[in-house]
Amino acid sequence: MKSHLPIAMAILGLLAGPVAMTQIACKRKLPATPVTPAAGTTSGAGGYAQTHAQLLAELDMADAQRETVSGILEAFRKDVTQWTMVHNLEMKQLRSVMKRYHGPKTDETDKEIMAAVRKSDRLETERNAKDTQLMADLEEVLSKEQLAKATEILYPVPPTWASGTTNRFHHLAELGLTEEQLAQTKTIMDEAMAASGGMGGTAMQAAWNRIVKEVLTDENRELLQDLIKKAGHQRMVLAMFGHLRLTKDQLAKIDAIWTRAYDSAKAAEAAGGGPDAKFEIYENAQKEIKATVLTDEQRGQLGGGGAGMPGGGYNPHAR
Numbered sequence: 001m002k003s004h005l006p007i008a009m010a011i012l013g014l015l016a017g018p019v020a021m022t023q024i025a026c027k028r029k030l031p032a033t034p035v036t037p038a039a040g041t042t043s044g045a046g047g048y049a050q051t052h053a054q055l056l057a058e059l060d061m062a063d064a065q066r067e068t069v070s071g072i073l074e075a076f077r078k079d080v081t082q083w084t085m086v087h088n089l090e091m092k093q094l095r096s097v098m099k100r101y102h103g104p105k106t107d108e109t110d111k112e113i114m115a116a117v118r119k120s121d122r123l124e125t126e127r128n129a130k131d132t133q134l135m136a137d138l139e140e141v142l143s144k145e146q147l148a149k150a151t152e153i154l155y156p157v158p159p160t161w162a163s164g165t166t167n168r169f170h171h172l173a174e175l176g177l178t179e180e181q182l183a184q185t186k187t188i189m190d191e192a193m194a195a196s197g198g199m200g201g202t203a204m205q206a207a208w209n210r211i212v213k214e215v216l217t218d219e220n221r222e223l224l225q226d227l228i229k230k231a232g233h234q235r236m237v238l239a240m241f242g243h244l245r246l247t248k249d250q251l252a253k254i255d256a257i258w259t260r261a262y263d264s265a266k267a268a269e270a271a272g273g274g275p276d277a278k279f280e281i282y283e284n285a286q287k288e289i290k291a292t293v294l295t296d297e298q299r300g301q302l303g304g305g306g307a308g309m310p311g312g313g314y315n316p317h318a319r
Contacts, residue, residue: 048073051154059153060146065142068141076134076137083126094123097113138150169189181220188214189211240286241294246298250293253293257285261282264281290302
């Protein structure tokens with residue numbers, strides 16, 4: 001049977017931003033807690049108007065400073081609303097394609113999913129640039145302390161799995177490697193970073209291949225594959241619901257439901273269950289999330305397609 005692990009890894013990677021390598025861990029700038037307004041609105045139904053009002057109320061500012069910040073926030077809401085209106089339908093269609101990752105797949109389906117992930121990633125990068133510009137504009141007006149408070153209000157810190165601060169290199173730390181294995185891993189990665197001038201790229205991919213082949217045991221490789229696969233599934237649920245302004249409590253509940261679904265799907269596969277069985281498990285998990293975790297407003301933002309905009313991938317906490 002053909003393995004679709006590369007698709008999970010691609011989804012994990014392509015939803016990511018720039019890479020900053022350390023010796024064993026490699027952290028990325030990935031989706032945090034998005035705040036995208038519903039298409040066709042100017043008030044920021046996805047949480048902008050309320051959050052911006054909170055910022056203006058809680059931030060200690062002079063009157064002139066407050067007026068400038070208010071103008072910056074209003075311009076941002078209008079810009080994002082316009083962008084959302086233009087791209088909303090396209091993103092829903094892309095996310096609908098990505099959801100097929102959990103169903104029966106063929107080589108052609110894999111290609112369609114990969115194409116959708118890449119296109120979604122390009123649009124998310126475009127959308128995230130607006131958040132980056134917002135913070136740059138605020139930085140021109142606010143003091144360092146005020147900016148820190150504004151960042152805390154606009155972009156609350158999500159749990160680790162939702163902030164996307166891990167990738168496959170980070171999973172090496174979860175394998176319980178021996179001192180000898182850790183030393184070998186460090187040597188290989190140091191060589192790769194030196195060869196690439198600190199840029200990673202193909203040298204880091206080659207390093208990864210060497211580590212998996214030369215350093216890890218069969219047991220390590222089996223656990224690693226499961227960790228990467230699980231991470232890919234977590235990114236998929238974030239792709240489906242991440243555009244909503246989710247609270248920390250909601251994120252924790254979604255993580256619990258999706259982890260349970262992943263474990264059930266894994267057990268079903270081990271018992272000989274086919275793709276249809278796993279697809280049903282994940283479909284039921286999505287329904288449970290919609291019914292028990294989301295608010296009425298958030299369910300309304302999902303629409304009939306169950307998917308929405310990518311906005312909010314910008315994560316200042318990962319800078």
